[in-house]
Amino acid sequence: MPLPFKEHPLRHAVTTELHARTFEPIKAPARVSHLAFICGERGSGRNTGHLIRLLQHFGAPVPETVGQYHVADLGNIRLHWERHTEFVTYTFTEPGPFIHPFANPVIERLPAQWLAASPGELVTAVSVALESGDMPERSLAELSALFDHNIIIGAEVVGGLGRAWSDLRIHPDGYARILLRNEKLTEAQAGRMVKRVLELNAYRAMTLLALPMARKVSRTLDMADRRLAILATKMAQQPSRTPGQPMENQLLAELTGLATEIESMAAQTTYRFEASRAYYRVTKQRLEQLRQRRIVGLQTFTEFLDARLAPAVATCESVSSRQRDLAERAARLTALLRARVEVSLQAQNRNLLESMDRRAKLQLRLQETVEGLSVIAIGYYGVGLIGYLLKGLESQGLPVNATLGMGIAMPVVVFSAWFFLRRVKQRLMRSHD
Structure with a gap:
């Protein structure tokens, strides 16, 4: 029954957003394969088409429209698909006992052709094993193996x-490994724990994407700093000259070109650096939500x-700040040179006016x-x-003295x-005035 009120057009959207990053209960033992692909903000059509295939x-039932997330049963495998701002994630969960946590991962049950055609670029792939509390506990040597x-x-x-263990490394099979143990968690708590661990792994990878770019840009900024x-x-060292001299024209051209290069670098990196800071904040939030004990x-x-993310994010912030500083310095030098040229022009115009006044x-x-x-x-x-x-x-004989008349008339x-x-x-x- 419709409400007798005028609803805000976004009322349902903002309510649905509260459940866009929901979790699903998981019963231990179970194994999970998780993939995250960078697709950009315009890759929605390709990703939804890939999901539908x-x-x-x-x-499985195909929805009429695909929103920010979708859940489906693929036989014995549970699929959880999520679309984020610039990447999408596929989480495949298979309940049931296992002998080796990371042998024959869930991803192997999916069609190889579909996996090979995945749009975007893989940024993280992880195999997760969730053990139940009644399974034998592993020694430190067994965990190391x-x-x-x-x-x-x-x-x-x-x-x-x-409990959770990992080495956060990529293993020969191409996947990172995370081992979880359910001691006394409910199925809902276990589902939340798995989701937070997977998000933590994805967000820490997205955070570090800016670091190689920061290192590359830092070398370019070093050269730009020296040129500036x-x-x-x-x-x-160059005295003020008459405007239009080759030296001042060359300086102005070099300064303008350098300022353009710095602004171009900033345009290419600003989004990545800002995204890195945002992902870092989410990563720290997920770490707090895990409520860890040593x-x-x-x-x-x-x-x-x-120990690893904080320096990386600090490096990105330092490079970003340095870019802004260089851009401001280049702008100030350009303004100073333009001011000097303008003063020279004014002096030349003053001299020209004085010369015109003398001529007048x-x-x-x-x-x-x-x-x-x-x-x-x-x-x-x-x-x-x-x-x-x-x-x-x-x-004509008139009594006129022409000479005297001319003298008087002069x-x-x-x-x-x-x-x-x-x-x-x-x-x-008067007419001119």
Whole structure:
């Protein structure tokens, strides 16, 4: 019956998310094969298709849609499939007694062709054996033989209700090995313990994926740091020049290229480093949830992983911080060089303006000189015209003295020309303003 309320569109999604990483009860004895494949955030279609082909092979029901996880029975094998952000996991559980914990693992009951066609890249593969409390306890020598005489890590888990051993190494069959013993665990507690151990193994592998990248980038950053120091020294020793000189252009080009390389490295590594920190936090959380207690003579999982994961994560954080520092230094040097070029440009522009001002003043003086000459020329031609007029009248017998008339007319004509040019100049100036 639908509720009489308006529901939030994500109400069911957030409730389902609480059960997306659920566990299943396991009855000891049982064996488990666990695979984790990196597929990226866009590999959902290929992985769901691969899962459906496995279900079809065993005749198991095929769901209409596949969410974040799926559980199915493949005959006597129980499949638990989970999709994480960038990897998917397959957990195959087979209940029943066994003689050797890691001989003939569960994975061998799956079709080889399907295994070979698995999408993505395998990041971890582990065989887990869960012994029951009534099975004979193994001595330290027997445990060492199960792990090819490697150094064993072990602890009592779930407050002493179970035990766990491993060497966290890849064995000749290609799988890591984890041996669990159920002392007094319920089936639900045993299921939680197996799931936490498997998640711990997957997350510690995902945490360390960033370490090889950090080491590689660190060498590149060393070279970038030296190049940046050389460029800074050149900038300090090189005096400010006229903008556009080859030296400053070369420095700016090298700085820009170096800053681009550093930003490119950061873009390639930032996601991996951030993911490593997130996986490390989840790994520590799973270690705490195991509630370990020391087995005399053995190193606990927390001690072993802390001694190895913590330095790796610290290295990634150091490289990430160094990338940011180099990017900031390159940006500051570029800004300083641009500022120096800009100051030089401003000085050049100031000199250019001063030169233009001097030229304008000189042009004004020349113009005033030409203006005076123009008054003289206009006066000369004006007096000449008046002289022609007076001489014409004088030739007709009129009582006119042409020479005297020209003398009297000269100051009037010159003043009139000067006054006319001045008025024209004033009018032009007012029009310009």
